[in-house]
Amino acid sequence: EPEVTQTPSHQVTQMGQEVILRCVPISNHLYFYWYRQILGQKVEFLVSFYNNEISEKSEIFDDQFSVERPDGSNFTLKIRSTKLEDSAMYFCASSDRVNTEAFFGQGTRLTVV
């Protein structure tokens, strides 16, 4: 069964460092998303991406965040200068059309120390 794959599963980084979280969405999907979940809190939307550009972003998705689809299969989230409060589980998701079922990856647990 097709699935969304995320790497790494866990990343520890020092405050101020740049991190790149990687995702391989389901192959025929066209819409890609990043969400995050701070421990004990709700899953929050960060950004959606379609046709090689950001289609929607939340207030959380400020200038320190960026997304990219560098090739036909990968979708990345870059955090330029990590802060302690960026520690969270980051989920990638994809869907074949807008407003259809979203499939999520297993997540990357980011720990900023």
Next chain:
Amino acid sequence: KQEVTQIPAALSVPEGENLVLNCSFTDSAIYNLQWFRQDPGKGLTSLLLIQSSQREQTSGRLNASLDKSSGRSTLYIAASQPGDSATYLCAVRLGWGGSEKLVFGKGTKLTVNP
């Protein structure tokens, strides 16, 4: 601003019991609603998707209903098993064309005791 609330926050039941998880949302202008399962430290597994024009969806022992006008959805789990123990999340997608994001509730943590 759309708010999604799930009650109860936690539920513990004996194996074999039928149970209902509740989800409410403040803005009825949704496009669809999706129920997920989350195991500890893991990703989100999609269980059911209900479009705004539908009243219910079924998958195996799971049945989800939607009453858009009252801003409510329920997830019914029949004959619960210990393997059903997980956190169940409800998420709504805002009105068609207006937004692509899902807005999540905080979840109901279900424990099914053998």
